[in-house]
Amino acid sequence: MTSQGAGHQPQHQAVTDFVTAVQRGPAALVFDGEAGIGKTTAWLAAIAAVRQSGFRVLTARVGQAESVLAYAAVADLLADVDAAVIAQLPDLQRLAIDRVLFRAGGDGPVTDQRVTAAAFATLVEAAAATAPTILAIDDTQWLDPSSRAVLAFATRRLRGRVGVLATERRDTDGLTATAWLDLSLPDDVTRMRLQPLSIGALHSVLVDRFGHGFPRAELVRIAEISGGNPFYAIELARVLDGSREPAAQPALPPTLAEVVRERTGRYRGDTADVLLTLSCVSAATVDLLARAAGATAGRIVELLEDVETDGVVAIDGNRVVFTHPLLARGTYAEATPARRRAAHRALAAVEQAPELRARHLALAATTSDEATLAELDAAAQSARERGAPAAAAELLELAIGLGGDKPMRRVRAAGDHFQAGDAARARALLDDALEQLRPGWLRAIALNLLAAVHIYDNHFTRAAELLNQAVEDAADAPPVLVQTLMSLTFARGMGAFADGTDDTGWVEEMMATARRAVSVAEELGVPSLISQAQTMWVHTAFIHGHGVDEEALQRALALEEPDDDVPSPSRAGFVQALLSAWTGDLDAARTQIDAVRRHCLQRGDDRNMMAVESYSALIALWSGDLGQAALQAEEAVHRAQQLGGEHVDVIPLTVRAAVAAYRGQQAAAEADCAAVLEAVQKSGSVRMADWALMTAGFLAVSRRDFDAAIEALQPLVDRLPLVPGIELMQGWFLPDAAEALVSLNRLDEAEQLCALLLSQGQQFDRAWMLAAGNRCRAMVLAARGSLDAALDCARAAMAAHDRVPMPFERARTQLLLGQLQRRQKAKEAASATLAEALVCFEAMGAQLWVERVRHELARTNVRRSAAAQLSPTEQRVAELAATGMTNRDIASALFISPKTVESNLSRVYRKLGIRSRAELGRRIDDVR
Incomplete structure (x- = not known):
C-alpha cells in the first residue's frame, strides 16, 4: 500500500498504525x-x-562510502545486542556473527552469507x-550487498513482533531500494512518499533553523527554486541570510548541485583536503583523518572548527560526519x-581493514599494479572468509577493471557471484573465461561452476555436456575430478531422455560414473x-533397482x-532420510529429515531447505497426514520462489500438486501440474515431468476417468524397460496404471505391472510393493x-499393509476388498470393510475417495430388520454419535452441516425405536 504525506514529517497516524501493526506481527514503514x-x-x-511505546530499536545509518564494506549495516544493527545473547547462538552461527563484527578470523569451519543471515x-x-x-x-539505497542479502533473508522469515523502519531515495526510474523487503503479506509494508513542503511549511522550517522569517518575496523565490525541498530551501536561505543588506542581495543558485558546491567549495588548502578525505570513508574519526593527513588530532579539530560552525560537519567525540549525505557526495x-x-x-596507507585498504588502493591506481592487485586478491579472500561472497566478487571485479583480467580471477569472481545469488553475472564471467x-x-x-549455474535452473542436459568436458580436464586434479563425477552422475540422471532417444546405456553410464567417483575419493583419502561420493553412489544404485547399499551408506554417514x-x-x-521413506520406514524418515532441517536452518540453507520441505511433505502424504503435507508443500514452494531462478520451483510445485490431488482439490492440482509441464518443456528436463504425470494419472483414477489416467501414465509405462527400479519415488504410478488398465479391460498389460510390483517387492522386501501388487492382481483376477x-x-x-504405515493405500485396498465381498454376497462384511475405509479417507480429508466409498456403501445396501434399515449416511452418523461426539464434531468429520446431523439422528431414532443417545450406544452393535 502507498500513503501520501503532506509534509516532510510523517503523518502521526502512519506511525501510530505502524506501532499497532508491529504489536501483532511483522510490519514495515518506509519513507521515500x-x-x-x-x-x-x-x-x-x-x-x-x-x-516512547517501549520498543527496542536497532539502528543503522548507511552512507555511500559504507556501501563498500561487507556487512557494515548488519554490524551497526547488532552493535547494541548483548554479547551474552550472541554467545547463545549455535556454534556455527556465533562464529559467523563474530566474523561480521571482526571478532574472529578465517580459522574454523566455513561460514557464508546464508549462515550469517540465519544467525x-x-x-x-x-x-x-x-x-x-x-x-x-536510514538510506537503504546505500546498503552493502551482503547486508542487503542478510536483511532480505531475515525479513522474509519474520514471525514475531518485529518492524522495519527505513528510508530510501527513490530512483528516477521508479525502482525501489527496498525491493528486498518482502514480508509475509504485501499489505504489511507501508510506503510513505514525502512530498515537497508548501510555502507555509517552508516558512516554519526556516524560522526554526534561522530564528527569523524571510520577506514574502524571498520566501516565494526560495520555494520556487527549491521545489519545496527543505534541505535545498535551507541552503538557499543560508545564502540570503549571509547577505542581508538590500544592495547586496545575491542571485540564488539555480540548482541543488550549485547549492552544495557553494557550501563545500568555499574551503581551501588543508581544510579542503580533510573534507575530501572525510568524504572517502564510511566511519571517520579524528584520529583516522589525522593519520591520513600526517597531522595531529588537534590540528584536524582546528581545521574543522569553522566547517563545524558552518554546519557542514559534526564532531561527536572522536567521530566526524557530514551533516547531510549530499554534502559528502558533493x-x-x-x-x-x-x-x-x-x-x-x-587512506590506504593508514587503513587496517583489508577490504577497505584494498579498495582505497584500487581507487588510487591509474595503471595495473601487481601490489594493488595482490591486495585486492587478499581482500577478496578476507571477505570470503567472513562469509561475504558479494564483497569478494566486487573486489575481484575491481582487480579485473584495473588490468588484472586473468581467467583465474574471472573464475573466482564467478564462484563468489554464484554463492551470493547472482547466477547471471557468474554465467557471463564464466563464458568469457572459458574462451x-x-x-x-x-x-x-x-x-563445474557453469554446470552448477545450469543445474540451478534445471537445465540438466547442458550441465551434463559441460561436465563431460570437465572430466577430461580434471584428470590430474583428483579433488576436482571427484566433484565433477558426482555432479555428472546427478545431471545425467535428471537429464535422461531429453534428446528423445530410448537408449538404455545411460543407466550403466551413471552407475559407472558414480563408482568412479567413489574410487577416486577413496584414493584421495x-x-x-568419500562421504559425498558414497552417498551419491548409494542414491544412484537405489533408484535404479539395486536396493540399499547399507555398508556404503553407513560409511558415508x-x-x-x-x-x-x-x-x-x-x-x-x-539421502538416508529419503531411503527410509522410500523403503517404508516413515517414522525413521521423519526423525532423520527433521535433523537435516535443523542443520539447514542453522546454515540458512534455503536451497536445501526447499528439498527438505518437499520431501517432508511427501513423508507426511504417505503417512496420511494430508494437512501437514499441504503446509510443508506450501512452504517448499514459498522457499523456491524466494530463491528465484528460472525453474527452481518445479519440484515443490510437483509435490504441492500431488498433495492437492490426494485431498481432492482438482483445480489446484491441475494448475500446478500444468505449470510444471510448461517449465519442463522450456528446460528440456524430461524426467522432471514424471511426478506431474503421475499426479495427473492418480487424479484421473480418483474420479474414475480411466481413459485420462492412461493418457497421462502411458509414457511412464512405456519407459519402464529403460529405467530399472520401481522404488516408491519412481513407481508410485504403477498401481494407478494397473487399475486404469483393468478398468479398460487391458488385463494382460495390467498383469505385467502386477508381476513387476510383486517380483520387486519380494526381491527387496518392500511392503508397499507387495500390498499394491496384490491389490492390483486382485483386480485382474476379479x-x-x-x-x-x-x-x-x-x-x-x-x-x-500391516507392515507399512501408509493409511491411504490401506484404505484403498479396503475399498477393493469391500467391493469383492459385496460381489460374493457377503454384504455385512462388505459394509464393515467399506465403513472402515470411509473413516480413514474422511480422517485424511481425501474427498474424492470419500465419495467413491460412499458410493460403494450405497450399492452394498445391507438389509437389517425393518426398523434398522439405515442409509450409509445414517449409519455413519449413528456410529459417530454412539462414540460421544457432538453434532458439530460429527458434521465436521462428515463434511455436512449440524442441521443435517440432527435430521439423520432423528431418522435413526425412529427406525431403531429409541429416544436417546444412551439407547443408541446400547443398540449400535445391532446395526453394524
Missing part, C-alpha cells in the same frame, strides 16, 4: 522521496515515537520475544580525479569427499562433515471372474 526532502528527519521522529534472523527473533523490536535503517564529486586518488592513497582457458584443472573448475556446505543429493543424512482368488490376493495385500 528525493534527496533532501526530509526522510531522515521523518525517520528520527518515528524512532522517537516507537521508543541475524535468530538474534532479531530472540530480541522480539522480550520486547517489540524495530530494525531502523565534496567528493567536485574534487579533481588527481585529488581523489591522492586522498585514497593516503581463454586452456585444458586443465582451472578449466575444469570453470566448467579426504573423509568429506560416519565420514559426513556436519558443517560442510554440500548439495542435498550428496549429503548422507538427507475382472477375469476368479473372485475367490481375488479375495485371497486382497487379503494378502491387507497383510502387507
